[in-house]
Amino acid sequence: MTHIDKLGNFSRSLAVSIGVLSIAAAAQAEEITLQTASDFGQLDPAFWQSGADQIIINAIYPKLIEFKSGTEWEWELSAAESIEQVDDLTIKFTLKPGLMWTGDYGEVTAEDVEYSFERYTDEALAAPNSGDWAPLKDVEVIDKYNGLIHFNEPFAPVWWSTLPYTGGAIISKAATEALGGTFTTEPGATAGPYKIERWDQGQQTVLVAHDGWNGDKPAYDRVVLIPINDLKAAEVAFEAGQTVVSGVAISSVPELEANMPENAALEVRPTAAYFWLGLNADNPSLQDPLVREAIVKAIDVEAIIEGAYFGIPERSTGLIAPGLIGFSEEPQPSRDVEGARALLAEAGVSSLDLELELQNSTDEQTTGLIIQANLAEIGINVQLNTHESGTFWSLGDEKGVNMQMTLKEFTSPPDPAWSTQWFLSEQAGIWNWEWFKSDEYEKLHYAAIAETDFDKRAQLYRDMQDLMDASHSFVWLIHPPASLIYHNSIKPGLLPNGDYKLQDFAPAQ
Amino acid sequence: MIGYAIQRIGVAFMIILLATTTLFIMIQFVPGDPANVMLGPRATPELKEALRERLHLNDSVFVQVYYFFVGVLQGDLGVDLTSNRPVVSILAEQVPYTAMLVLSILLVTLLGIPIGTYAAMHRGGAFDQISGVVAVSLIAVPPIVIGLYLILLFSVQLKWLPAIGAGEGFGGTLKHLILPTLAIGLTWIGYVSRLVRASVIEVLMQNHVKTARAFGIPENRVIRRYVLRVALPATITILGVSIGFILSSAVIVEILFARPGIGKLAYDAVISRNYPVVMGTVLASTVFIVFATTVSDLLNVLLDPRSRDANS
Numbered sequence: 001m002t003h004i005d006k007l008g009n010f011s012r013s014l015a016v017s018i019g020v021l022s023i024a025a026a027a028q029a030e031e032i033t034l035q036t037a038s039d040f041g042q043l044d045p046a047f048w049q050s051g052a053d054q055i056i057i058n059a060i061y062p063k064l065i066e067f068k069s070g071t072e073w074e075w076e077l078s079a080a081e082s083i084e085q086v087d088d089l090t091i092k093f094t095l096k097p098g099l100m101w102t103g104d105y106g107e108v109t110a111e112d113v114e115y116s117f118e119r120y121t122d123e124a125l126a127a128p129n130s131g132d133w134a135p136l137k138d139v140e141v142i143d144k145y146n147g148l149i150h151f152n153e154p155f156a157p158v159w160w161s162t163l164p165y166t167g168g169a170i171i172s173k174a175a176t177e178a179l180g181g182t183f184t185t186e187p188g189a190t191a192g193p194y195k196i197e198r199w200d201q202g203q204q205t206v207l208v209a210h211d212g213w214n215g216d217k218p219a220y221d222r223v224v225l226i227p228i229n230d231l232k233a234a235e236v237a238f239e240a241g242q243t244v245v246s247g248v249a250i251s252s253v254p255e256l257e258a259n260m261p262e263n264a265a266l267e268v269r270p271t272a273a274y275f276w277l278g279l280n281a282d283n284p285s286l287q288d289p290l291v292r293e294a295i296v297k298a299i300d301v302e303a304i305i306e307g308a309y310f311g312i313p314e315r316s317t318g319l320i321a322p323g324l325i326g327f328s329e330e331p332q333p334s335r336d337v338e339g340a341r342a343l344l345a346e347a348g349v350s351s352l353d354l355e356l357e358l359q360n361s362t363d364e365q366t367t368g369l370i371i372q373a374n375l376a377e378i379g380i381n382v383q384l385n386t387h388e389s390g391t392f393w394s395l396g397d398e399k400g401v402n403m404q405m406t407l408k409e410f411t412s413p414p415d416p417a418w419s420t421q422w423f424l425s426e427q428a429g430i431w432n433w434e435w436f437k438s439d440e441y442e443k444l445h446y447a448a449i450a451e452t453d454f455d456k457r458a459q460l461y462r463d464m465q466d467l468m469d470a471s472h473s474f475v476w477l478i479h480p481p482a483s484l485i486y487h488n489s490i491k492p493g494l495l496p497n498g499d500y501k502l503q504d505f506a507p508a509q
Numbered sequence: 510m511i512g513y514a515i516q517r518i519g520v521a522f523m524i525i526l527l528a529t530t531t532l533f534i535m536i537q538f539v540p541g542d543p544a545n546v547m548l549g550p551r552a553t554p555e556l557k558e559a560l561r562e563r564l565h566l567n568d569s570v571f572v573q574v575y576y577f578f579v580g581v582l583q584g585d586l587g588v589d590l591t592s593n594r595p596v597v598s599i600l601a602e603q604v605p606y607t608a609m610l611v612l613s614i615l616l617v618t619l620l621g622i623p624i625g626t627y628a629a630m631h632r633g634g635a636f637d638q639i640s641g642v643v644a645v646s647l648i649a650v651p652p653i654v655i656g657l658y659l660i661l662l663f664s665v666q667l668k669w670l671p672a673i674g675a676g677e678g679f680g681g682t683l684k685h686l687i688l689p690t691l692a693i694g695l696t697w698i699g700y701v702s703r704l705v706r707a708s709v710i711e712v713l714m715q716n717h718v719k720t721a722r723a724f725g726i727p728e729n730r731v732i733r734r735y736v737l738r739v740a741l742p743a744t745i746t747i748l749g750v751s752i753g754f755i756l757s758s759a760v761i762v763e764i765l766f767a768r769p770g771i772g773k774l775a776y777d778a779v780i781s782r783n784y785p786v787v788m789g790t791v792l793a794s795t796v797f798i799v800f801a802t803t804v805s806d807l808l809n810v811l812l813d814p815r816s817r818d819a820n821s
Contacts, residue, residue, distance in 0.1 A: 038777075041591035049591070126559070128552035184593040201592075201602055202769035202777075203675055228673060228767040229777070237767065240664035240672040390541035390782045398540050430554075 035246035045169035046127035061169035100212025110147035114139035115173035132167030161415035193503035219506035282435035290347035292472035308366035316476035326461020587785030596789035607770035617694035621701025629709035647699035656692030673767035708740035749805020
């Protein structure tokens with residue numbers, strides 16, 4: 001063995017030793033360091049916007065109920081000792097005693113619950129998330145721990161996208177009023193399992209366990225969240241031992257599966273988000289339903305999944321993701337090029353030039369190229385218009401009805417009403433870039449919001465998806481997966497869509 | 510000299526005013542609605558309209574420019590559209606990180622001076638040839654590639670240095686500065702060393718150096734007093750101008766190393782159409798660049814009386 005070989009072996013041994021030590025240190029029960037996609041910007045639950053806002057809000061404020069971590073969407077009691085739907089318009093709750101606000105703001109009471117929920121309907125506050133509590137009539141305080149939530153009309157999403165979600169966060173009435181009724185990044189008081197110890201904007205957020213929390217004590221005393229937007233940089237930070245949990249790019253999954261870093265594990269989960277090709281039914285070139293149907297038939301979704309997403313996600317069956325109310329198990333039809341050609345011939349179209357608007361990410365561009373090739377086979381020439389995200393999302397205002405085909409991804413909490421609302425006719429040109437208009441769909445949307453029977457509600461959403469499919473304005477592609485890598489000394493606390501539930505992170509057994 | 514300095518500072522203010530106004534106008538033509546950024550997809554059209562009104566987005570560009578400069582004079586650059594925090598406070602937190610990075614890059618870049626000088630004094634020798642090859646190689650490789658390799662080697666493989674963040678305390682900050690500094694600085698060491706080498710070789714052949722040597726003045730003194738004094742002003746000018754390039758490289762490096770700083774802040778703000786933050790970062794970086802070029806010009810004049818005469 002030469003000196004160089006010996007030196008190489010020594011360096012490798014040293015590197016492995018230092019690596020193991022540093023990763024082990026990063027995973028000590030006292031503290032964990034996690035990557036987030038961005039820094040938070042809004043901690044007022046009525047104004048939250050990003051996933052990073054949501055992670056912190058879910059950790060620092062109590063909620064009556066909260067989602068369980070795991071792979072199924074289920075909720076459990078949190079700040080509430082009990083909660084029940086008394087009738088279609090009333091929910092009764094009882095708070096657990098002894099939950100304390102930070103600072104000198106005392107105990108969390110039913111008055112805080114009343115203040116937190118009713119402010120959404122306050123027009124003066126002008127909260128963009130007021131839809132979370134749109135049908136709320138009021139919250140009646142019975143005594144310190146008991147209250148009744150009254151609605152003007154039945155509101156089924158309250159159990160899925162309001163109470164256990166961000167809209168269910170309880171803020172301190174006294175502390176918020178002391179701030180003038182609103183705040184952004186510095187809440188007057190918090191009472192969740194964690195509280196903010198420090199925030200260095202753009203660098204890190206440090207959370208520490210809150211002594212006044214009366215639920216199960218979080219396994220880690222301190223959680224450090226580091227915003228790393230670029231997923232490749234995030235992967236490197238994980239491999240360098242600086243984080244113990246990190247998002248990874250979908251393109252990295254096959255490589256990681258083949259060569260998993262030592263002591264690491266990979267988690268790939270479907271999300272409630274949906275990615276689809278939209279066809280604008282109001283555009284002169286696409287007004288003929290036969291033309292739209294031909295395009296739907298000509299797209300090779302399996303090739304897109306293989307080419308742009310490395311064969312990882314399943315093909316969508318519709319708007320609503322697996323695991324959510326109203327998910328349709330009926331698969332979408334396979335590609336039918338001959339059928340597509342026949343439809344175009346029936347429509348009297350021999351050649352057609354169309355534009356496809358898409359964002360500049362690698363996966364969307366690959367998807368666009370496959371669509372371009374698919375449609376060329378039936379005589380449709382597609383021009384790809386690639387935009388960065390800011391420009392793309394302003395196309396509704398900029399191009400309006402002149403948009404023809406668009407590739408879009410929307411995210412969603414685990415209630416289908418969030419997803420179906422964007423395709424109402426009032427949203428045409430705003431977020432409904434397909435200009436999809438159906439009176440029956442509108443009727444079903446509002447009926448489903450008011451339907452509290454689980455099975456009946458699920459059927460209403462399946463019917464709505466059938467209407468969308470019948471319009472031939474949508475080619476459902478995938479529900480984009482969340483992919484994460486983590487050190488196997490920890491058990492990550494993850495919601496079914498891969499979002500962090502910080503208080504459920506624990507050392508692996 | 511004082512007259513020249515006053516004139517130069519006046520020009521600096523004009524540049525800041527012009528650059529900021531131009532960028533402000535250019536931003537108006539970028540598609541994307543800040544009201545969407547601030548309020549999100551679920552806000553009603555009425556809420557968005559009210560916000561546009563409040564931010565003067567419905568006014569003409571000139572009215573907006575007016576409000577912007579009135580705000581600047583009052584030390585108010587508006588608020589971050591996402592967090593509602595004053596842009597001035599955010600800049601006050603972020604600028605030190607970028608300033609530290611730029612300063613450390615400049616300090617590292619100074620290594621190019623002795624390397625270039627030594628190479629020139631031993632022209633054609635082994636050191637000259639090796640340093641030439643290394644320097645040209647470093648100039649040719651983009652900082653992001655150098656940064657990636659540094660991370661893979663020193664952070665992922667050897668785990669000696671951190672890959673991300675800015676660190677805390679003196680030791681932590683220093684440790685977190687090493688890789689980002691080298692990612693940009695190595696290119697500049699190569700560049701400066703070649704520049705100094707060429708200048709020194711040129712000066713070494715001039716008569717006053719030959720005369721100094723003929724008088725038996727020690728070689729070290731000849732180099733310090735008669736060679737570098739003449740050769741360095743051009744390098745200082747280049748370093749002053751390089752601040753702009755270093756700042757633009759800092760954007761990439763801050764993203765790559767997930768470091769806070771005005772580069773990353775500006776990038777995130779542009780992507781999210783957070784215009785008050787974009788304008789704040791543009792103003793800060795313009796002031797920074799103009800300050801650096803002004804100082805380098807004044808230093809140049811101080812070191813080289815010929816340029817003083819030319820400017821006067």
